[in-house]
Structures are given as C-alpha cells and as structure tokens.
Amino acid sequence: MPRYRYRAINEGGEIVKGEITALHEADLQAQLRASGLSLIRFSTVRRRALRLASLPTRELINLLFHMQMLLRAGVPLIGALQDLRDGADSLELRQVAASLMDRIQNGSTLADAMAQDPGIFTDVMVHLVRSGEITGQLAEVLGELVRSLKWQAELAAQTKKLLMYPAFVTVTISGVVVFLMVYLVPQLVSFIRNMGQEIPLQTRLLIWLSEAFVGYWWLILPTPVALVVGVALAARANEQLRFKLHQAVLAIPAVGPVIKKIILARLMDSFALMYRTGIPVIEALGYCEKITSNLPVQRALARARERIANGTSISDAFAMENLFPSLVVRMLRVGEATGALDEALANVSYFFTRDIDESIGRVQALIEPVLTVVLGLILGWIMLAVLGPIYDTISKIRA
Structure with missing residues (x-):
C-alpha cells in the first residue's frame, strides 16, 4: 500500500501537512475528507514500513x-x-x-x-x-x-492520584520556602542586625540559609533535579542500583504497600488472561516478567518460574517468595485444587483492586496532615528565628 505526503486545508482555513497510507489517490482524499481536510496537493513517499513509536x-x-x-x-x-x-x-x-x-x-x-x-x-x-x-x-x-x-488504565489513574497530591504539596512548600528565603527574610535580617544585640543560634542559621539562597540560588534550585536525573541515569546503567531503588520504593511507609498491590494486581490479571487463552504457565510467567519494570518482582517471578519448570506446584513455588502475600498463595492453591486457576487469579486481582481504592484514600488522608505539619514547622521555625530577637529587644526595653 503506497504512502503519500500531503498538503491540505482544514475547516478553519489552516494549512495542514502530513503523511498517510492509502490504497490510491481517491482513498487518500476520502481519508482526509473524513478528518475534515481538503487535499491541495500530494506526492508519493518511497515505500517503507509504517513504524509509529506509540499509540495512546x-x-x-x-x-x-x-x-x-x-x-x-x-x-x-x-x-x-x-x-x-x-x-x-x-x-x-x-x-x-x-x-x-x-x-x-x-x-x-x-x-x-x-x-x-x-x-x-x-x-x-x-x-x-x-x-x-x-x-x-x-x-x-x-x-x-x-x-x-481499560482496567490497567484505571490502575494507572489510581497511581497518579496517589502521587500527584504529595508532589503538588511538596512543590508548593518548596516555593514558599524559596520566596521567604530570597525575598522576605533578607529584609527582616537587616532590621535584626541594626538592633545591635547578640543574635541567637537559630537566627544565625536562618541568616546563613537566606544568604546561601540569595547568593547561590542558581546552584541550589537545579540541584534536586540534577540529583534525580543523576540517580536515574546511574540506575539505568547499574542493575544492582536499580534493584535497590525498586526495593526502596516498595518499602516506603504507607505508599510502598499500595504500589506493591498495584504491581501484583496487574500481574495476576495478566497471568489469568494468558492462562485463560491457553498459554502454558511457564510461558505466561515469562511474559509476566516483562510486564513489570520492578526488578525485585521480576526476579521473584523468575525464581518461581524456574521452580515450576523443575516440578514444583505453582502455589508452592510462589509460597517460597516472601514478596507474594499469603492471599496470592492461598488462591493459587485453591485454583490448582479446583482446576479453575484463571478464576482464582481473577479473584486476587479483584481483591487487590478494591483494596487499592481504599488504601489510596487512607494514604491521602494520612499525607495531608503530615505535609501540613511539615509546612507549619518550617514556617514556625522561620517566624521564631525572625521574631525571637525582636521580642527579646522589646522585653529588655520594658524591663
């Protein structure tokens, strides 16, 4: 099927350029007309295989x-x-x-x-x-x-929901701190120094931080981004470091268990789907390893698959890995006993999905007060460091 490079005009009168595969010129015009485009001119592109990088x-x-x-x-x-x-x-x-x-x-x-x-x-x-x-x-x-x-898209949305609020609040807190250190604190510091009394330790520390932000903001602000990028590049090059990072993600308090449930829910759903369509267990587990990018889960699946290939039952092979909860092992054992392994796996996926919704709600309810307290402590320390010397001066004047 030939491929054409076209130049067309849309309903708004704008020129649109692109490439499209069509059977012939009439088919090209029909496809563009279906998109609300009117063909101006076209040329045939040298035949090559269509390779789209991705599709939403x-x-x-x-x-x-x-x-x-x-x-x-x-x-x-x-x-x-x-x-x-x-x-x-x-x-x-x-x-x-x-x-x-x-x-x-x-x-x-x-x-x-x-x-x-x-x-x-x-x-x-x-x-x-x-x-x-x-x-x-x-x-x-x-x-x-x-x-x-569709189910995986919902899981992805749940993951974003879990991470977006903490990220937003963290960025907000960072912006407030930068504003205070760069703009507000330097104005108050000049007033404190002119009082002529001894400056307490917390105020000296605040002054030092403010001067560092003012003088080296161009270095401080990109440092977190550079650190994240550096760790990501190092993890990509070093599999052991990547393993440690993935392990640390699963160990994050409150958030880690939810991420683990999301990974296992997707794995069990994919395993059930492949088993239901007749793909052998060993081969299905091999594909499950490729589905997840979490190395600890990948290696645990690889070890379980090797045991199953050597004659161990599916449930016993998974039971030897501490990474898989007892619910997964029990349902696998029930599925093996009843001959309905795909239904047992689907039940595991369903349970995890329900639990994920509730867990995300609990985590968000926990994160909100924690981040509020952190912001309050930061602002409280800044106010104490600024207003403390002023209050001491007023107290001495009254005395």
Missing part, C-alpha cells in the same frame, strides 16, 4: 474494541480494518489500521502484523492474539484485551 491507550482500546465487535458480528478481519481505516476520527488510528490491513493482505496473520509495531503492540498482546487465531477465539481474546487495557 484510548486509541488502542478503540482499535481492539472495533475489531472485536465486527468480528463477533461476522465481518471478516480485512473488512473490520478497512471500516476502521475509513471511519476512525484519529489519523494515527487510521494509519495503524491501514498498515495492519496491508500486511494481512500480503499474507501475514494478525499477530504477525501486530508484531511489526512493537511500540504499539506488546509481546503479550501479540502472543494472545496468536493464541486466539489458532483456537478460533480471536473475538473473545480481543474482548479480554480490551477489558484488561
């Missing part, structure tokens, strides 16, 4: 949901992709659909076509789709992928 989760869900619905309605896969290519609102989504359609028409399966865009479709998605194609349950697999992606 919402668009990916739309793609999979659209294919699932049309496949269930009896529409052939090519027809489903063509309908999406011609009717989708997103230009990126139309490009992906056109690319998949082109590859399938050239003899690829859907899984093989998806595998050529690793930035959009993960290895787990490709493997699940391949399993669905082999078993004739592609529509069901796509439906499970849609459900899983």
Whole structure:
C-alpha cells in the first residue's frame, strides 16, 4: 500500500501537512475528507514500513474494541480494518489500521502484523492474539484485551492520584520556602542586625540559609533535579542500583504497600488472561516478567518460574517468595485444587483492586496532615528565628 505526503486545508482555513497510507489517490482524499481536510496537493513517499513509536491507550482500546465487535458480528478481519481505516476520527488510528490491513493482505496473520509495531503492540498482546487465531477465539481474546487495557488504565489513574497530591504539596512548600528565603527574610535580617544585640543560634542559621539562597540560588534550585536525573541515569546503567531503588520504593511507609498491590494486581490479571487463552504457565510467567519494570518482582517471578519448570506446584513455588502475600498463595492453591486457576487469579486481582481504592484514600488522608505539619514547622521555625530577637529587644526595653 503506497504512502503519500500531503498538503491540505482544514475547516478553519489552516494549512495542514502530513503523511498517510492509502490504497490510491481517491482513498487518500476520502481519508482526509473524513478528518475534515481538503487535499491541495500530494506526492508519493518511497515505500517503507509504517513504524509509529506509540499509540495512546484510548486509541488502542478503540482499535481492539472495533475489531472485536465486527468480528463477533461476522465481518471478516480485512473488512473490520478497512471500516476502521475509513471511519476512525484519529489519523494515527487510521494509519495503524491501514498498515495492519496491508500486511494481512500480503499474507501475514494478525499477530504477525501486530508484531511489526512493537511500540504499539506488546509481546503479550501479540502472543494472545496468536493464541486466539489458532483456537478460533480471536473475538473473545480481543474482548479480554480490551477489558484488561481499560482496567490497567484505571490502575494507572489510581497511581497518579496517589502521587500527584504529595508532589503538588511538596512543590508548593518548596516555593514558599524559596520566596521567604530570597525575598522576605533578607529584609527582616537587616532590621535584626541594626538592633545591635547578640543574635541567637537559630537566627544565625536562618541568616546563613537566606544568604546561601540569595547568593547561590542558581546552584541550589537545579540541584534536586540534577540529583534525580543523576540517580536515574546511574540506575539505568547499574542493575544492582536499580534493584535497590525498586526495593526502596516498595518499602516506603504507607505508599510502598499500595504500589506493591498495584504491581501484583496487574500481574495476576495478566497471568489469568494468558492462562485463560491457553498459554502454558511457564510461558505466561515469562511474559509476566516483562510486564513489570520492578526488578525485585521480576526476579521473584523468575525464581518461581524456574521452580515450576523443575516440578514444583505453582502455589508452592510462589509460597517460597516472601514478596507474594499469603492471599496470592492461598488462591493459587485453591485454583490448582479446583482446576479453575484463571478464576482464582481473577479473584486476587479483584481483591487487590478494591483494596487499592481504599488504601489510596487512607494514604491521602494520612499525607495531608503530615505535609501540613511539615509546612507549619518550617514556617514556625522561620517566624521564631525572625521574631525571637525582636521580642527579646522589646522585653529588655520594658524591663
């Protein structure tokens, strides 16, 4: 399928440039017209494989949901992709659909076509789709992928909700402190020095900090950012350091257990999905290792997978790792005994999801007063250091 570089005009009269894959010139005009664009001129780009770096989760869900619905309605896969290519609102989504359609028409399966865009479709998605194609349950697999992606998007939103408030308050406190040290404190310090009395220790310390901020603000302000970037680069280069940092994240009071539950909930849901679609346990656990970026969890899964490969039961293999709560082990044991391992894993995921909502509420309720107290202590110390000498001077005058 050829690829075109176009120049068009939108409904607002603005010039729009871009590239798009289309069957021919008429198809190019139809796709642009569906986006509210009128073609001015175009040229053919030298043929190359379409490689989008990524696709927003919402668009990916739309793609999979659209294919699932049309496949269930009896529409052939090519027809489903063509309908999406011609009717989708997103230009990126139309490009992906056109690319998949082109590859399938050239003899690829859907899984093989998806595998050529690793930035959009993960290895787990490709493997699940391949399993669905082999078993004739592609529509069901796509439906499970849609459900899983929606659930993971909700988990990501919960994680942001957990971290955004502390980050916002921390930035606010830092801004207040910088303002006090750079603008307000220097004005009060000059007045305190002119009183001619001995300056107490806390006031001298405040003066020293204020002068440091005024004189070296260009060094102090970027230091936290540089430190974070430096640690991130060092962790990327050193796996052992990265392991220690990931371990420290899980050990953060109040926040760490919630992050751990989010990681385990996603793992159990993915494990259940792969087991339900017929992927062997050993292979499914191997993909689960790739899903999480937390090294302690990765290594624990790798050890459990190795034990299972050597004949240990799934529940016993997980029980030997302290990282997995007893709930996970008990449900795995029940799933093995009843032959419904996927349902047991789904129950674990459901329990963690419910617990995550409550835990985030508790953490936020705890963080708010703690950060308020911290801000109060900082402001109280500054006021004490500034007003203390003034109060002493007034007391001596009255005496």
